[in-house]
Amino acid sequence: MFELHSLGLEDAKRARDAILAATTPADNPIALMIADEHGVPVLSLRQDGAAPRMLRRARAKAYTSANVGMDTVVFRDEVVKAKARTLTDWGDPMITSLQGGVVLRANGKVVGAIAISGNATSRDEALARKGIAAIGLPA
Amino acid sequence: MITRLSIGLDDAQTAAAAVFAAATAAQGPIAVAVTDAEGNLVFLERQDGTSAVNVRNAERKAYTAGVIGRDTSMFQLQITMDGRTVADWSDSMVTTLSGGWTLRRQSQVIGGIGVSGTDDDERLALAGAEAAAKISVDEWRKHRSPPGEG
Numbered sequence: 001m002f003e004l005h006s007l008g009l010e011d012a013k014r015a016r017d018a019i020l021a022a023t024t025p026a027d028n029p030i031a032l033m034i035a036d037e038h039g040v041p042v043l044s045l046r047q048d049g050a051a052p053r054m055l056r057r058a059r060a061k062a063y064t065s066a067n068v069g070m071d072t073v074v075f076r077d078e079v080v081k082a083k084a085r086t087l088t089d090w091g092d093p094m095i096t097s098l099q100g101g102v103v104l105r106a107n108g109k110v111v112g113a114i115a116i117s118g119n120a121t122s123r124d125e126a127l128a129r130k131g132i133a134a135i136g137l138p139a
Numbered sequence: 140m141i142t143r144l145s146i147g148l149d150d151a152q153t154a155a156a157a158v159f160a161a162a163t164a165a166q167g168p169i170a171v172a173v174t175d176a177e178g179n180l181v182f183l184e185r186q187d188g189t190s191a192v193n194v195r196n197a198e199r200k201a202y203t204a205g206v207i208g209r210d211t212s213m214f215q216l217q218i219t220m221d222g223r224t225v226a227d228w229s230d231s232m233v234t235t236l237s238g239g240w241t242l243r244r245q246s247q248v249i250g251g252i253g254v255s256g257t258d259d260d261e262r263l264a265l266a267g268a269e270a271a272a273k274i275s276v277d278e279w280r281k282h283r284s285p286p287g288e289g
Contacts, residue, residue, distance in 0.1 A: 008187045040191040041198075044183040048147040052179030059180075 006036040007104055007112035007135065012043035015114055015131030022130040030118035030127065031055035037110045039063030039094070047118075054117040061101030061115035061124075063094045069110045072101035073125060100124030106137040145175045146242055146250035150274055151182040154242070154252050157270030158263050159184075169256035169263065170197040176248045178202035178232060186256075193255040200239030200253025200264070202232045208248045210268075211239035212261060237261040240268035244275045 012034040019032060029047035031054035036042050039062060046055045061072050068075050076097035079085065087095055099121035104112040114131040116124040151173035158171045168186035170193040175181055178201075185194050203211050207228075215235035218224065225233050238260025242250040252271070254264040 009185065010187075038191065040185075041183050041194050042185050044180060045148055045152075046179070046181050048149075052175070052177065055180050 004037065005106060005109055005111045007034070007042065007137075009042060011112075011135045011137075014134045014136075016043055016045070018134030019114075019116065019127050019131045022127055027123070027127075028118045030116050030124075031058045033058040033062040033115045034131065035059075035062040035066050035113050035115075037066055037112055039066040039113065042112065050118050057096070057098060057117040058100070058115045058124075060094050060096040061098055061117065062113040063101075064096050065101035065103040065113035065115060066110060067092075067095070069103055071099075071103055071125070072097060072115070073099040073121075100128060102128045102132055104132055104135060104137065111137065143176075144244045144247050144249050146173065146181060146244075146271070148181060150271055151250070153274065154267035154271040155182055155184055158252070158254055158267040159186075161263050161266035162257070162259075166257040166259055166263075168193075169254055169260070170194045171264075171267065172197040172201040172253045173242075173250060173267075174198070174201040174205045174253075175250045176205045176208075178206040178251070181250065189256050196234065196236055196255040197238075197253045199232050199234040200236055200255065200260075201251040202239075202253070203234050204239035204241040204251030204253065205248065206230075206251070207233065208241055210241055211235055211253075212237040238264045240264045242268060242271045244278075 029050035031046045031050045034043045064072050080097045101115035114128045116127045155171045168188035170185040170189045173182040200211050207214055225235055239253040252264050252267040254260040
């Protein structure tokens with residue numbers, strides 16, 4: 001037997017509040033996905049005007065971060081690009097290399113992931129990091 | 140050009156909050172999903188202790204209610220009477236599990252709400268659908284009332 005550790009809904013709500021507070025009028029409407037350590041959604045929202053594909057993308061980013069245990073940009077640069085692989089190598093249609101998904105760890109273990117889509121992918125990642133910081137787990 | 144209405148995030152969150160308010164702790168944790176009329180997720184919240192299948196089914200119920208334009212229980216009754224099965228829709232997101240309600244505004248389908256986690260999903264989801272319907276009625280009243288009245 002072994003234990004699984006996930007972020008809870010209260011953690012997810014703290015992250016959501018921090019992320020929404022960090023958005024500015026200069027940002028596009030965003031899609032947000034906060035997922036558990038398996039990439040299963042815990043809390044998700046799509047602001048008015050954010051296209052449905054934005055949430056599909058955010059869901060894929062969160063799923064990827066949780067399952068590979070890396071921020072998606074790190075996965076892209078240090079795994080996909082550095083080892084000259086393609087995404088089909090993973091045999092998983094939900095795996096993406098788009099920047100904007102960040103992994104949430106507690107005591108070294110993956111407990112969830114936060115991902116955003118809607119703006120430039122670097123901005124997506126910066127906003128997602130606000131959520132990680134707000135949850136404030138001991139990394 | 141045509142214009143259609145779609146549920147927005149505010150109303151989706153209001154509906155979901157009504158579901159959580161209707162649920163009792165004894166019923167156990169639930170997942171709630173709200174989609175637009177095309178079945179695209181607008182809002183999802185999952186209480187601690189719900190399983191991945193609850194999350195998936197909450198979304199599938201909302202999807203079905205939004206895309207098919209039938210509450211999922213009514214949809215089940217209808218396809219049974221018609222001698223059909225869900226497989227006829229060739230869409231793995233379509234479900235006949237009870238607990239999905241269609242959301243309307245001005246007689247248009249604007250989305251769906253789905254709940255999963257209890258044996259009372261249908262009633263809980265209805266609380267959300269009613270909260271969304273109340274917004275619709277309140278807007279209509281505001282629109283219809285002459286200035287200074289209502």
